[in-house]
Amino acid sequence: MGLGTNALIVIGVFVFVFVLTILASVGSHYFFRNTYDKFTKYTTIFAKSGQKVAEEILSLKGVFDIQVEKVDRHLSDNFNPKSKIISLSPEVFENNTISSQAVASHEAFHAIQYKTQSKLLRFRTWLVPFAGVANFLLVGIIVISILFTPFSLFQNTPLISAFIVVDCVLILFQGVSAITEIDASARAIRYFKETRSLTKIERATFKKVLIAAGSTYVSGFFSALLTLIPFIIIISLNN
Numbered sequence: 001m002g003l004g005t006n007a008l009i010v011i012g013v014f015v016f017v018f019v020l021t022i023l024a025s026v027g028s029h030y031f032f033r034n035t036y037d038k039f040t041k042y043t044t045i046f047a048k049s050g051q052k053v054a055e056e057i058l059s060l061k062g063v064f065d066i067q068v069e070k071v072d073r074h075l076s077d078n079f080n081p082k083s084k085i086i087s088l089s090p091e092v093f094e095n096n097t098i099s100s101q102a103v104a105s106h107e108a109f110h111a112i113q114y115k116t117q118s119k120l121l122r123f124r125t126w127l128v129p130f131a132g133v134a135n136f137l138l139v140g141i142i143v144i145s146i147l148f149t150p151f152s153l154f155q156n157t158p159l160i161s162a163f164i165v166v167d168c169v170l171i172l173f174q175g176v177s178a179i180t181e182i183d184a185s186a187r188a189i190r191y192f193k194e195t196r197s198l199t200k201i202e203r204a205t206f207k208k209v210l211i212a213a214g215s216t217y218v219s220g221f222f223s224a225l226l227t228l229i230p231f232i233i234i235i236s237l238n239n
């Protein structure tokens with residue numbers, strides 16, 4: 001059985017989507033690293049370390065049961081709701097640069113999202129196990145298809161429908177994640193505007209770092225969305 005025109009179209013779209021998602025992922029991570037590194041050279045007028053910034057935000061918002069700690073991994077900054085710890089990498093924790101303040105305040109606002117029971121963060125947390133299962137199933141479906149029914153990849157089979165349903169779960173998770181990230185950054189930007197703790201020029205730079213950080217999540221969302229395209233094409237070619 002040779003490959004027909006439809007199969008060639010599907011293979012072409014698969015390759016196109018694969019290349020595009022790799023480019024989006026590498027591009028957005030490079031954009032973030034580049035922006036982050038660029039602004040690690042600029043100290044701010046109020047010269048506060050990332051640790052001080054995060055602690056000030058927490059205390060100003062009346063949150064006293066969350067710790068800010070230093071971890072020894074570069075760019076591993078995160079907030080863990082289970083341990084109630086904001087972990088900051090050494091350069092973010094210690095330095096008073098625009099990049100460190102941007103990352104530290106972003107993480108502090110994840111903690112505020114958690115304390116204020118933000119619906120977004122709760123929904124994202126609720127989705128985590130489903131996204132884990134979906135990731136596992138997606139790989140499983142692809143492996144089963146390639147091993148047992150390679151030609152079914154070009155036909156409208158139940159596996160294709162299963163793939164689409166599972167991918168929709170991932171799209172939802174990536175979308176909610178991106179919105180949660182943008183919300184934390186938007187809160188940080190608003191905070192610095194209201195407290196006037198940065199000059200106008202510093203605030204513009206601060207915004208650039210957070211936009212670059214958010215772009216990695218937005219690209220994750222679009223990549224999940226792009227992955228649907230070949231499967232939708234398979235269904236429409238077979239109808």
Ligand SMILES: [Zn+2]
Nearest residue numbers: 106110181184
């Ligand atoms: Zn975040």
